[in-house]
Amino acid sequence: xxxxxxxxxxxxxxAFRFLWDDRSFVGQKILEHVGLxxxxxxxxxxxxxxxxxxxxxxxxxxxxxxxxxxxxRALPSLAVISIFLPSLGIGHAVVAIALIVxxxxxxxxxxxxxxxxxxxDVVEAARGMGLTPFQVVTRVEFPLxxxxxxxxxxxxxxxxxxxxxxxxxxxxxxxxxxxxxxATYFLYGVVGAALVVSALAFAAYFLFALLERLLSPRGLRHxxxxxxxxxxxxxxxxxxx
Amino acid sequence: xxxxxxxxxxxxxxxxxxxGCIANDNSFFCTTWIREHWTDTLQPALIQHIWxxxxxxxxxxxxxxxxxxxxxxxxWLAPPINAFTAFLYTVPSIALFQVLVPITGITVTTxxxxxxxxxxxxxxxNTLAGLRSxxxDVIEAARGMGLTRFQVLRxxxxxxxxxxxxxxxxxxxxxxxxxxxVAAYITPYGLGKPxxxxxxxxxxxxxxxxxxxxxxxxxxxxxxxVLGQRALTPWRRAARA
Numbered sequence: 001x002x003x004x005x006x007x008x009x010x011x012x013x014x015a016f017r018f019l020w021d022d023r024s025f026v027g028q029k030i031l032e033h034v035g036l037x038x039x040x041x042x043x044x045x046x047x048x049x050x051x052x053x054x055x056x057x058x059x060x061x062x063x064x065x066x067x068x069x070x071x072x073r074a075l076p077s078l079a080v081i082s083i084f085l086p087s088l089g090i091g092h093a094v095v096a097i098a099l100i101v102x103x104x105x106x107x108x109x110x111x112x113x114x115x116x117x118x119x120x121d122v123v124e125a126a127r128g129m130g131l132t133p134f135q136v137v138t139r140v141e142f143p144l145x146x147x148x149x150x151x152x153x154x155x156x157x158x159x160x161x162x163x164x165x166x167x168x169x170x171x172x173x174x175x176x177x178x179x180x181x182x183a184t185y186f187l188y189g190v191v192g193a194a195l196v197v198s199a200l201a202f203a204a205y206f207l208f209a210l211l212e213r214l215l216s217p218r219g220l221r222h223x224x225x226x227x228x229x230x231x232x233x234x235x236x237x238x239x240x241x
Numbered sequence: 242x243x244x245x246x247x248x249x250x251x252x253x254x255x256x257x258x259x260x261g262c263i264a265n266d267n268s269f270f271c272t273t274w275i276r277e278h279w280t281d282t283l284q285p286a287l288i289q290h291i292w293x294x295x296x297x298x299x300x301x302x303x304x305x306x307x308x309x310x311x312x313x314x315x316x317w318l319a320p321p322i323n324a325f326t327a328f329l330y331t332v333p334s335i336a337l338f339q340v341l342v343p344i345t346g347i348t349v350t351t352x353x354x355x356x357x358x359x360x361x362x363x364x365x366x367n368t369l370a371g372l373r374s375x376x377x378d379v380i381e382a383a384r385g386m387g388l389t390r391f392q393v394l395r396x397x398x399x400x401x402x403x404x405x406x407x408x409x410x411x412x413x414x415x416x417x418x419x420x421x422x423v424a425a426y427i428t429p430y431g432l433g434k435p436x437x438x439x440x441x442x443x444x445x446x447x448x449x450x451x452x453x454x455x456x457x458x459x460x461x462x463x464x465x466x467v468l469g470q471r472a473l474t475p476w477r478r479a480a481r482a
Contacts, residue, residue: 006343007343007344073415074415074418074460074462075456076418076422076455076456076459078419078422078436078452079419079422079432079436079453079459081452082436082439082440082451082452083449083452083453085440085445085448085449086267162333165333165335169426169440179335179336180335182339187339187340190336191336193336198332198333202331
């Protein structure tokens with residue numbers, strides 16, 4: 001229900017007052033939002049990361065890793081929700097499916113491109129030193145690919161946090177409950193909740209940037225680019241909300 | 242004040258025209274409903290959706306292209322334009338639409354403004370990245386052959402930037418198709434309208450078929466853009482072969 005309430009100089013102060021006055025309710029919605037996003041990104045990583053690293057390691061399946069991802073990425077999130085809704089019912093699960101469909105392709109493509117692009121000479125040298133294929137993956141290719149892998153997860157997390165708002169349409173909780181219900185929370189509530197969604201998306205971005213710094217091998221932090229064959233492609237992803 | 246309903250006689254609800262399906266029976270996917278509502282609901286929504294997307298990407302590309310040319314010529318323009326488009330991209334769309342409603346009403350204009358805003362980041366970023374990726378030697382050679390600055394742009398830089406520009410348009414199109422379904426929550430228009438209508442009355446067939454149509458539209462548009470990209474850059478295929 002859309003109410004034509006005008007944005008004026010009171011809206012922003014009212015938005016912050018709403019967030020503060022109803023902090024226990026807003027806090028609960030934030031917890032739902034973060035929980036749904038974290039579970040979705042976690043499942044997407046568990047599905048896409050091993051597949052991407054493996055395909056990159058064997059230098060095969062670029063068609064699946066890139067074109068398959070492009071196809072999944074093209075799917076509108078609301079449409080994915082609507083086709084799974086009859087079988088899954090309203091709630092968190094159907095939204096999680098749509099968020100995984102959104103996140104997994106990005107993680108898969110980046111993991112594939114990152115591992116596939118590790119300098120073959122470095123891999124050759126590691127083999128020559130007597131590393132088993134498994135050790136080559138875990139000790140050489142994966143660490144060298146980490147920055148780009150994290151770039152994929154980071155972008156995916158930002159879009160998942162933004163898109164989790166769609167849960168408000170199908171009774172899945174999250175801050176979308178407020179953003180999609182102006183009739184109850186007024187325009188200042190919508191604006192306040194939207195600001196929180198933006199802040200959470202930025203927080204996800206910086207969290208993964210920090211994780212990347214902490215987990216990347218020290219040598220890569222300065223001279224990383226030289227060890228990869230080519231520059232990572234610029235990947236922009238669809239933010240559905 | 243006279244009571245409105247007291248003397249008005251029985252209110253006969255309008256159930257619309259009779260269909261071969263039992264109203265709102267969710268136990269099966271009703272193909273009869275689809276056939277009966279193809280011309281009055283689904284086909285118009287599909288056509289509206291195509292127009293929404295085409296207009297948004299068309300206007301967005303016009304703006305982004307001019308901005309990218311300006312930023313390519315005057316390098317200092319790039320960071321502020323980039324920051325502004327990134328800022329637009331981070332504003333949660335459903336909240337932006339609601340803020341726009343008091344100004345532009347519950348109209349197609351409202352959702353087009355939002356949709357155009359979200360295309361700018363990727364269209365501007367990719368166009369500028371494409372223009373900047375042209376090797377300086379190539380430009381040098383073209384200048385040496387006596388081409389004017391405008392000729393270099395038109396006959397050397399733009400053709401070489403075409404793959405990046407096309408990739409940007411492709412992402413912008415699938416993003417817009419996805420966002421436009423959500424925008425129907427504000428202005429009932431496009432394929433999002435039957436999705437939200439179906440959710441409202443909890444009629445599976447209506448929102449599932451609308452979701453499938455949105456997915457089909459996204460995949461067909463993506464596929465056509467890939468073919469168009471190949472047709473426009475035949476030298477890339479020749480180089481690979």
